Amino acid sequence: MAGPSSRWRKPVEALLILALATAAGVVLSNREALHVATASVSRSLCAAAFVSGVDPDRVFAEEQRPLMGGIGWAVRYSVDRTHREARSSVLGLFPARAVYRPGLGCLVMHGDGPVPEAAGLADDTVPDGFGPAVVAPADPALRHALDLAFAEPDPAHPRLTKAVVVLHDGHLIAERYAPGYGPETPIWGHSVTKSVTQALIGILVRQGRLRLDQPVPIAAWQAPGEPHRAVTVDQLLRMDSGLPFDETEGPVNPATHMWFREPDTAAYAARMPLAHAPGTAWGYSNLGYALLSRLVGNATGATAAGAERFVRDELLAPLGMHHTLIETDAAGTLLGSGFIYASARDLARFGELYLDDGVVNGRRILPEGWAYYSRSRTLDTGYGAGFWTNLRNEGSVPVWDAPWGMPQLPRDMFYARGAFGQYVVIVPSERLVVVRMGLSVQGGGTGIGDTTAAIIVALHRGA
Template identity: 45%
Template sequence: MRRKSIRRIALAAGVTVIALSACFGFLLYQPLMVASGYTSKEICSGTFVSGLDPDQVYADMVEPEGAIGYISPLIRFDVNPEQREVTTTIAGFYKTRAVYGEGMGCMLVHQPDDVNLVAAADVDTVIGLSDSQGPEIAGNAMVETKNERLRAALDRAFAEREQPPYIRTQAVVVVKDGKIVAERYASGIGVDTPLLGWSATKSVTNALIGILVRQGKLNVDQSAPIAAWQDEKDPRHLITINELLRQTSGLALKQTSSGFDPASRMIFLERDMAGFAEHAELAAAPGSQWAYTDGNFILLSRIIRDAVGGRASDVRQFAQRELFGPTGMEHVTLEFDATGTPNGAMSMLASARDWARFGQLYLNDGMAGTDRILPEGWVEYSASQTLDTGYGAGFWINQAVSGNAPYGLPWGMPHVPQDAFFAMGNMGQHIVIVPSQHLVVVRLGMSHHPDGLIAGADRLVADVIEALADK
């Protein structure tokens, strides 16, 4: 009897271990696939769009993110220069693949036919994609300032720590009265190097929506034109474009960037990002609560795609003709998912000068030279406060409120004039617009220390304003 009991206990224990292992594996499947997809996608973009060293991209951008450092010994990525693709596995499993296409950057491949979209981009060049006629902010050579205090401000922005977490500033551009007065770049990066803006891309989506509003194709107060929500019995049919822009849609698309969250799944596991987002239920009544999520801007990206023709090439032509060309943005890559929807939440790469030109558009109230790009009042609308937050409509505003913004960051920049507003992205991407100073300051990097995040941007802009006051 005792042997039988021991066998039963051992069998039960074995079954329990197997069940727990299966459960644990199931729970970890999504975050490990997200980690693999993140590695493939960002190394692909960094290598084939920005022209950076893939090992350095991994070390600076990928490995320090979240818990990836703990599993780093298990991660293997392979860069294929001939096929222009990156493949990643974790412990030999969780395989993902990202492929580069000329003019549309890198895209995660979820099924064999997905590569057709990338291949089409290589052969179907967008007419006028390289044309730009916007106001010039500098010549071809890098602008080096003679202002000692301004040089000191740049020195401070590029100063590096001796140990991790590092600051990794890649570029700083200062535009005063419409002209670059100072700029600096890290080794291997120049005036033409496209750099990832992360969530600063949301502000570009704001601009594309604004252009469609100017053209009379959209209205911010209209219900979002999403087919899945059109039944009046569906409470989501009340969600407006304004609420998507202001992050008050109420959709249950929580974003923690942990790999477990719906937003991470949407970006790195779903071939149709907007299709995933549109099926989210409501967690709050539209307009009642602020909750930051990429999902709102992926839905706006689908709205833009459908409004301009429905294809990736239509979006590229529209963005070039209506925004990039008129503002003089020459080195821009807007990336897409496998359905041709732009990732307008976090995936546009542009040179630091181009990000500065974008900021200049908002400094000039939506005008590029004598051409009106954004509708009258759009900049004021974009920089107006949402509920009790430091957020506007696709831009952050310099409003000090209680508590912290997402990821524990402070709201606003306390040492910068209150009229400032800014585009902001992960790892310290900032395009800061200060109307009272006729100033745009761009800071881009791969930062994992507060000195490279909003606190560092606050200090940099304050230092620049002080240095220029002594001019």
Template identity: 45%
Template sequence: MRKWIALALAVLIAALAGAGIHFRPDRAIRVATGYVAHNICSKAFVSGFDPQSVFAEISDRAGIRRLRHLLRFDLDRTARTVNASTLGLFRSRAAFHEGFGCVDVHGQDQPYLLKNDVEALKAKAPPSLPEIAGPTVVEPSDPTLKAALDHAFEEPAAPPFRRTKAVVVVHDGKVIAERYAPGVGIDTPLLGFSMTKSVVNALIGILTQQGLVTPSMPAPIPEWRGAHDPRREIEVEHLMRMTSGLDLDETNSGFDPSSRMFLEDDTAAYAVNSKMSAPLGKRWAYSSPTTQILARIVRDAVGGPEQTLAFAWRELFNPLGMRSVTLEFDVTGTLQGSTYMLASARDWAKFGLLYLNDGFAGEKRILHPDWVDFCAAATLDTDYAAGFWTNRSEHPHAKGRVRAGIPRDAFFASGDLGQRIMIIPSQRLVVVRLGDSVDPTGDIMGVARLVKEVIAAMQEPSFRDGPKDQIRNLEILGGARVPPSSLRAPE
């Protein structure tokens, strides 16, 4: 029976493709099999998870769920590859390379293999950021805080399930509570999905601090330099805020430009070659390909793929003491900046501390002095900032999060399936939640409850004995902010 289903599907798709149908289902199915192959590869070979369990979780997410009875995968531990298909059709492959994670393999072309020795890139000297915890899991001593973690891990009676993998709570630079699901530990690298966009934001911020890039400079894309090309007016900030007007809107349909990008060897070239479909700076649309353009800007600014990896370790991960990071690249050697970085929950928390501490790692300034407020300010009338989402907005979503218990000054990195780094300056607090929630909101209300209960626990006497001058009650105004003049390029 399945053979006849596969044959009928192939005939139908061939007919549609031959008829010139724009929304070709074969491409959408390849997007799905590519997602399955890549995510099983990363989670099995990098995170160390059981591939069957990973497949079960992946096949429960929206978009994949419709195909789950047709999907098949094969993991080859000798070749270190994962193949996925729908009943043998529309095959996709991902290959694992030690130190560099997984890469999608298209056709017969071999992917660009970086030549770095990743272990050699990791600094042996102490990091600039003081260590946030010891070698064992930090169990909460306060019963209210323990209850907050209990609630973050409890499952509802019916779907959608929460599937929390890790929670880390950092207050005043120290872990005060953490918990992990079975099979996950303090050093387990976990996929951040679109939290990787926030890491690209940091890399752009470092380049800004070093004087190599400014948000207001025209995006250094040679393909856009034609005298009559409207794209020549696109600035780096437009890409950061996803207001470029490029035809790269993301809908997660399998047919949208963001999905199709992952079928290409050169993901950034695909994004760069798109046309304008909206006025520059006037419309916001979420767009992973836009971040891929920023990833290419980073690559070109520092000199290439190997230099990108070395730059990230030297300027960002080592100063923060992030030891578990795996950055993944596309076939051509461009950082998969929209989606694919893995790190332990503690390392994701250390990244959050960089922004909580206004761009400092300990006494070392990493980001431009105005960078954090600039990147946490709302874009147009949305609750998106620049590589982060923000409560510093009048948007209904931001107001809803405030009502649910996430303070007004909070901003956060966010990734698919509920990956979150909540950064709350007024509470000197970073809360990391990682997992595989198939709730369409990424279990944002569960995260809001976690934050609210953590803050309530911090009102206990043991949390209120510190110096009064350490407590900052920030009054953050909503709406978009004018970028600080020091971040503007010279006229």
């Protein structure tokens, strides 16, 4: 006769097997999301430690853990300062590694093979041209505007503003930084990168190496009958190329797969089918900017170091942007859809270039009229060509349900925007550039529109 323990053993074993099977099923069905998560953590913490020089533990707590949802507790990570790399996993599974290369930023490695262009290139260590001291505003109204930018009105949705810089008519008139950040701290700009990539395309247009109306010179798109063959450079910049809206809710979409799972981002983007005929529909397109980045690489030697030298020589150095880099993929292509690291002052200088129609210190960087082209409207949207505009304030961006513009600001305002509250706001009528950087990961807004409006009021009151 079986004892009580025998009678209970089989049901308990069955429940344990069921629980293990369920857990295995959850893991297997979310493999892509878990691979993306660990790659994202590794790359972000590598860049925090070795590009920005900020506390990676704090960045994990403020930026990455809120994005992990229910698996945040299971993420393990380490930062190796000797080998300048970061690793992460989910309870030892789905390991990911990101390696720092001088002057090129951090690279997500697919496996433990050799690191391409591991030596990188010499870091640019030129001191910031505005000097080391933080420029605190003398005007109480300007101080109030910065107070608005750093306020935390909703503790459940922290803004975590890290930097605000205000340029008026080329003069630095106000700035403020969070503890641990300063005038020379490169901060992840996310999709602000797209606007910088747009400038690199503008340089190639000025040099006669590209035309806006030409079909995109991607080899995979040149076969007879290939539907991509009709896509133009202009359509990639405007995001009406017909490529799909690729940055949707959740951790898995074409954009995250491209960034964290593909060693050659442009090759992946080139394989993506068109969702619409070119020029007929707008869709937010990281894929398109990966292809534009390949065009920059094709013109500069198709290596990470070659592309970075081109960026430095043709754009960053003339503007005095000495604390900026754009990371690359394993194939050497700039990650021009979203992986710029730049100080807030550097991004303000970038905005000033567009106030001055592409001229700095008497040197033309961008084609004449490029700034106007940048903010000219695409289809019926609030998007221009590489920049968001203030030309549409009704309705919302498809898929995201986010407003197109900022109705409290002048209609001629246009801006670069990146995830989690990165902004370069350009107001030609006010000769004003406002940069806001932060880690507003948990929603709730940043207050950038109200901050900029308050700055404009302060300037008028001062005048």
